[in-house]
Structures are given as C-alpha cells and as structure tokens.
Amino acid sequence: GAGVSQTPSNKVTEKGKYVELRCDPISGHTALYWYRQSLGQGPEFLIYFQGTGAADDSGLPNDRFFAVRPEGSVSTLKIQRTERGDSAVYLCASSRGDGETQYFGPGTRLLVL
Amino acid sequence: QKEVEQDPGPLSVPEGAIVSLNCTYSNSAFQYFMWYRQYSRKGPELLMYTYSSGNKEDGRFTAQVDKSSKYISLFIRDSQPSDSATYLCAMSRSYNTDKLIFGTGTRLQVFP
Secondary structure, X not given: OOOOXXXXXXXXXXXXXXXXXXXXXXXXXXXXXXXXXXXXXXXXXXXXXXXXXXXXXXXXXXXXXXXXXXXXXOEEEEEOOOOHHHOEEEEEEEEOOOOOXXXXXXXXXXXXX | OOOEEEOOOOEEEEOOOOEEEEEXXXXXXXXXXXXXXXXXXXXXXXXXXXXXXXXXXXXXXXXXXXXXXXXXXXXXXXXXXXXXXXXXXXXXXXXXXXXXXXXXXXXXXXXX
16 A cells, blocks of 8 residues: 655755645554654654644744644645755654554655755 | 664674664653664664563564663564664654654664
8 A cells, every 4th residue: 555655755955945845644644743864863753743733843943844734634844944954854654543653754855055 | 862872883794693783761751662674765664663661573573672771672683685774763652642752773784
C-alpha cells in the first residue's frame, strides 16, 4: 500500500522567501507529525496533529514556522522569511492513533541560499 | 545536555559480525523505546520497539532496555552489507500520541 508521501522531494530557495512543504499521510491515519533533521543529527520534533487540530506545537522554533491540516488528512508546513539555518530535511510521519507506531515519509530536502 | 545521547560512529564491521548499538537517556518519564534504520536519502524505518525494561528479539535483531541505568541497546547478529545504514534510537512517554525524541544516529558500515 501507499506510504507517507512528501512533496517536493527537494526545494531550493533564497533567503527571505516563503516556502510550503506538503505531506500526504497514509490513508486513515489520524495522527500526523512533522520533524526536522539537520545533517548528522536525529530528527527533531516540530508539531503533532490529531485530526485537524495541532495537539502539540512545542517544537516549532519560532513564529516563522506554521503548519495546517484543514481536513484532517494532508498537511502543509509553511516557513516565512526563510533563513539559511532553516536548511534541513523536513520529515513527516503518520500513525493510526490507536497505539501503532509512526511511519515516516522520505522527507523534503530544503536548501536556503 | 541532550535528553538522548548516541555515539555517532561511524562503526565499521566485517560481514557476519555482531553489532552493538547503544543509547543513554536522562528523562525517566520515557516508557517506550524504538530503533529506526535510515538509509541514505530515505525516511526512518521502524525496526524494533519495546515498552519499559526487558528484551525483545526479531530475527537477527535484539533490543534491550535497562530503565534502571537509562540505557538501551540494539544487537544485530550475522550482520550483512545491506545492514549498512544509520541507526537511530528514539523514545517517548507514550506509544503513539507523544512526540519521539531521537538520538543523533550511529552510522554503520558492514563490509563484505
């Protein structure tokens, strides 16, 4: 079956620009997570959705980062006024929400020049 | 100090060797412990999970958790070149609804 998909797979942008990263979770998964992975590091939690609402956004680094999941399925991570330090792989994961584990997508590699 | 500490390696072993990967942690609230495998330019893939202390075996993989020492391990028997990847430990306070806290990952290279 289809896994978690993320688009685009790669994104190059210039400092100060706005970017949107998309995540399509596994069908029927109610929980969705965003993580950020810098080179040589493990993934770091950003935000968790249960259905349409953000249940935990404590990992968002600042107010330039925002995420939505309006219909409880697809989610978009939005980054305003990008900075070079935002360059990383942004990972999305989903789960059924009934005790099953998180399944990760391949990630979007963001490079801010 | 990070909540989860993991030696980044790299670890290089010959095919057939037994590999031992380890993590330590500081937060006693962690109850669920996972090992993920990540190939280059791919997302993490769950290998093993354990709840609280104890051992769990799945094929060539064995996961151990010692909550008294705040120490977890993953053993790989009869290692294969296809096991070459980065291995990430992760933990959470609840199995599904809580965020995962990851170690930095250990890069493993198994040479023929």
